[in-house]
Amino acid sequence: MSRLVLSLLAACSFPHHAGSDPPDAIVDTGSPNTVTVKVAASTKPIVFAYRDGLGPWLQPDPVSDDMYALHVDDDYEVLIGCSTSLGFDTALVAATFADGAQFIACGPSLSAAPSVAVTGQMAQAGSVWMQDQATSAMPAWSFDLSVTPGTHDLIAASPDRIAIQRDLPITGPLTLPALDLTQTGLPLTSVPVTITNPQGDELSSELDLDLDHDSAFLPGTGTAVVAPPRSLLAPTDRQLLWVSATSATTSRYADTTFDGNPTMFTLMPALDGVTFTATDPVSAAWGPLPAYTEVLLEVYDNRGTQRVRATKRWLEATGATKLAFDVDPVPAGFDRRWAIHGGDPHGQVFDVVDDSGPVFYSSSVFGSINGFTARSHARAAEARATRRPSGPARSSPRA
Secondary structure, rough: OOOOOEOOOOOOOOHHHOOOOOOOOOOOOOOOEEEEEEEEOOOOOEEEEEEEEEOOEEHHHHHHEEEEEEEEEEEEEEEEEEEOOEEEEEEEEEHHHHHHHHHEEEEEOOOOOOEEEEEEEEOOOOEEEEEEEEOOOOOOEEEEEEEOOOEEEEEEOOEEEEEEEEEEOOOOOOOOEEHHHHOOOOOOOOEEEOOOOOOOOOEEEEEEEEEEOOOEEEEOOOOOEEOOOOOHHHOEEEEEEEOOOOOOOOEEEEEEEOOOEEEEEEOOOOOOOEEEOOOOOHHHHOOOOOOOEEEEEEEEEOOEEEEEEEEHHHHHOOOOOOEOOOOOOOOOOOOHHHOOOOOOOOOEEEEEEEEOOOOOEEEEEEEEEEEOOOOOOOOHHHHHHHOOOOOOOOOOOOO
16 A cells, blocks of 8 residues: 555534534444554544545444544554634544554643632742642742642742642632742752753753642753652652753654653754645655654644644555645545645644653654744644653643
8 A cells, every 4th residue: 555645634623513423434343453542532522533544434443431442454544633612623643553552632621621719829939830830930929720629739839949739629719828938848959961962952851740630840951950859759749851952943852751860861853854835735744754653743723733643654554755634535524624724824843753762752843834923842742742641631831
C-alpha cells in the first residue's frame, strides 16, 4: 500500500450537534489483529471512528468506559472529534498493529465545569495553585482561584520556599487562612540542569509537581531547576522535569521523571527543511529527520484545532511522505464546513518525537498563514501533553 497524503477527517461541530451520538458505523471483527485505544475526552465525542488501511470508517468496539478495541490487519487510522459552543478539537492517530496500544484525546478541556472562588492572601511574592493559578511579583497580595468543588491540594511557592496543603474539601466559596511561607514553607532546592547542544537558543526549565488532586509548575532557568525537599513529598507524588530551547520559529523539548538529582540532556537538533502549504489540503512535508518514533502536524485557527499523529512504522508501511488534513472520503454526519482551509488565516506546528527511551524528546517548527498570529511555543508542549496518558490531566497556564 502506498499513500502520499495522510487524510484527517476533521470532526468538529456547531452547538446544535452537542451531545448527539456518533454516526452509525460498521463494527468489524473479521480482521486478524486487535489493538486497544485509550480515550481521554473532556466532552462527549461527536465523531469517534477508525479505518483499517484504506477501508471504510468503522465503529470501535467498547471494552470499558475509556478503552476501545480496533480490529485491523496492520496500518490503521483512528479519529476523534469533540466540540462545544467554544470551539472544536479533533485528533487522528495513524499507527500499525506493531505499535501496540494507543492513546487519543479530545482536549484540553473545551468547556468550563461549574466552579467556586477560593480566595486568600499570601505574604511573599510568588504563585498559588489549586486547579487554577494566581501569581504576583509583589508581596502581601490577594489571590482568587476558580476551583471545581471536590477534594483539592493547595501548593504555594515563592522564589525560594514552598508549602503544600493536601486533601482540602472544597464544597463552596472559601477564604483560606493567610499564607506566610516563612512560617509554613520549606526551602526549595536548586538542582543543576545541563543542555549539551543549546545551538544559541533561549534555554529554560520547569519542574511539574503532580499531586493526587492538583499540580504546580515551578519555573527554572537554562542551568538549574528548583525542587521541593524530599520531606515534603508523598509516595504518590510525581515530578516531571521539562527543558526547552526555543528560537523565533523552532522549539526543542525534553522531559523525564525527576528524582532530585542533576540531569543532563542532549536535545534533538532544530528541524530544517520543513515545508507548510497554504493550499487545500493543509499539509507539512519534511527533509531528513533525526531519530524519531512519530511525527505530528497541528493546524489551528480561531475556531478550533486539528491534529494528526503518525508513527514511524505507519509512515514506512504506507509510503506517506507528508502529513495533510483532508475530508475525502467523509464518514456519515461529517460537515465540510468544519475543515480549516489552507487559504484561511491559521497557525501550524510540525513536531518530531522520540519516546523510545526514558527521556521524551521533541523538536518543533512553527508557521502561520495569511497573517494569523501564531500561538506561543506552549502549543507544542500542549500537543505533547495530550499524547501522554500517564499522570493526572493538566491544564497548563502557559497555553
